[in-house]
Amino acid sequence: MKLNLNPTTRITLGLLSLAVTLLLALDLLLGVFPDPARQETQARKQFAESIAIQVASLLMHDSADTAAAVLPELLQRDARLRSIGVRTADMRLLLATPSHASDWAAGSDDELGRSHFIVPISAGTASTGNWGQIEVSFKPLDNSLFNLLSPGVKLILIFSLSGTLIYYLYLRRTLLHLDPSAAIPERVQTAFDAMSEAIVVLDARKRIVMVNRSFEKMQPDPNEQIISRPLESITWLGKGREHISGDTPWDECMRSKQPSDSGVYEARLADGKLRRLITTASPVLDARNAVRGCLVSFNDVTDLDEANHLLVSLMADLSSSKELLEVQNAELQRLASVDPMTGTRNRRSFFPEFERMFDDARGRSLQLSFIMADIDKFKLVNDNYGHGIGDKVIQKFAAIMLREARDTDIVCRYGGEEFCIALPGTDAEQAWQVAERIRKAVQAEVGAALPLDPQPVITTSFGVSTVTAGAASADILADQADQALYYSKHNGRNRCTTYSLVIANAAHEEA
Incomplete structure (x- = not known):
């Protein structure tokens, strides 16, 4: 199924695609986004070697008791540590923090170099060569999906989400300043200006694309910019809308794809007189029967309405006189009977x-x-x-x-x-x-x-x-x-x- 995207959305997706492609190319060529898991593993390895140097130094000076007291203190200083143990060459556990034996036994071979580190020591009081090893157990690395992603992937995801919104809002605002009337042929504008009714052409987003001279004459402020604005945002038309419930004729027309003539507006126009306008709207459809815009006309029927009101008033007076005569006749009939x-x-x-x-x-x-x-x-x-x-x-x-x-x-x-x-x-x-x-x-x-x-x-x-x-x-x-x-x-x-x-x-x- 083919998606019908508006121009702003298509431009937004195009700019976003170019920006994401550029980021991926920079990461591929320059490696600007390091792997956080690798960095964390390297830091843990260095920390384990530092602990091994300290403990080996204490053991060389026959300070086993001091080394045993230092191990718990190291656990308290670094939240990443789980346990530390000192094992002799014959695999006898000489020194260890609580739970080290169980923590170390629970680790698999895959955790060596990630959360379990072994540092061999060759210094001792009784011999030279491989005296034993220092075992350091860290908390497992965070394996959640977000933390497993590389910084480059995270940046692209965040950039895609935020960039889509920012590009779209910026383009939507910027495109409002473009003048769609510049694409209207002069002969079309001339034909519209020759019509006595006020004519407005709207695009698919209900913004004004073109107006004729009759509509311009209705504007109380001739300097008010109306092109590219929503029709209901026109000052005098918005005030006339206050007393009308339901959808506007152009809203109903573009939703139903059928002509609509349900709008009656009362507005104070350029002449300062309250005018009554009959509004009709006709949809503009493309070859696939999709709505591409709307043509709205405003017919000033103020003078006709005033004549109708006068006629209605005369008819009401005549009807009142007739009713009074009927009442009087009925009273005469009652008096006679x-x-x-x-x-x-x-x-x-x-x-x-x-x-x-x-x-x-x-x-x-x-x-x-x-x-x-x-x-x-x-x-x-x-x-x-x-x-x-x-x-x-x-x-x-x-x-x-x-x-x-x-x-x-x-x-x-x-x-x-x-x-x-x-x-x-x-x-x-x-x-x-x-x-x-x-x-x-x-x-x-x-x-x-x-x-x-x-x-x-x-x-x-x-x-x-x-x-x-x-x-x-x-x-x-x-x-x-x-x-x-x-x-x-x-x-x-x-x-x-x-x-x-x-x-x-x-x-x-x-x-």
């Missing part, structure tokens, strides 16, 4: 909706009931307490009916002190229970709410009809409830009567 004193429906708005309910119930075989209600002896209330108290009685009566009715029920002021309720999905028994609750509530609450002493007892009468009783129209259903109400009025008042009871009584009277 609601009784102003009680808040219930008036007859004009009630009966069209009641007729629709009736047709729906007959067509789909659904339940529908109707209640007619009237305040008992209301004329006496007006005559005895005045019309103001009479109005309060009507309002309280209507409030109780609205409270006891469901959201689907419709309460209507039929006329004067007479009210009605349409109850969809309700049979005669359920409607009678609703009427009975209202009757009891009126009897308990209306009189008690009046500012009178003593407080009168206000009662009401109710008539209930249901669609299942055979009414052929909404008017007939209402008339049947009215007949039931009439029956309640003439049979003691303060009661609820269903139309079925009226029919039953009428049939009984005929019989």
Whole structure:
């Protein structure tokens, strides 16, 4: 697989290769890097010979006790030493530091000349010739990989690691000062300058290679150097970026290899006015579909946006006026359909909706009931307490009916002190229970709410009809409830009567 290295990396590797080759040549020709293991071995050998001279001198003067005392002192002075021993020609160990016998026996023949050294001595008190030998044992040499490497190899490794970083950073900084626009043909620059949109060409590292005249005119500071800089480092563009989240259009374009038009910037340009810029980016691909750069354009749409904002404002004002008109119309519709004193429906708005309910119930075989209600002896209330108290009685009566009715029920002021309720999905028994609750509530609450002493007892009468009783129209259903109400009025008042009871009584009277 072929690696795609950028120019800076390729130059760095080339310089590093030349430097390492030069170091290897100097070491090969001049031997400038000595072997540390060889130097250490030579030093140990010289040290062992020095110890042998001292011990032999003491033995020549019959100072064996002194020599025995000197050996431990030598071990303490040099941390490299492990043990020292004096052996006679017949291989008898004459003098030795502790553990010398075991340390010496544990060493192999490969350690002779590395950690074990033998120095023969020929001087003695009894004879001449080979008297014996001095044995010196050192700690083994460090065999770790790093210590086994020669100084030249260590230097090359360290130089390679540090040199790569230093060369790369230096070249990366130095190459920024090169002017990539010098390689742009004049005819290409002329064509770009002829475009009204601000155009910027970026290289593969997102640095500016070329800009056209329109982009230069956007710069608040005409002396600001922009070539070879990252596009987002441009002062005015960076400030416009503060209110934008996510990747820049050119970042997204170069990552996806697809055109991007997701950037909207607000920037204060050379004219000092806050401008709105639509940003688009298109990738520049080579023959292998690798990204080699990006072409970024900035289209100033400030004037168009201002016109759009003005249009939106006008449309908002128009919409607000329309909504206000709709609210006012709804209020007028409500005022036209609601009784102003009680808040219930008036007859004009009630009966069209009641007729629709009736047709729906007959067509789909659904339940529908109707209640007619009237305040008992209301004329006496007006005559005895005045019309103001009479109005309060009507309002309280209507409030109780609205409270006891469901959201689907419709309460209507039929006329004067007479009210009605349409109850969809309700049979005669359920409607009678609703009427009975209202009757009891009126009897308990209306009189008690009046500012009178003593407080009168206000009662009401109710008539209930249901669609299942055979009414052929909404008017007939209402008339049947009215007949039931009439029956309640003439049979003691303060009661609820269903139309079925009226029919039953009428049939009984005929019989």
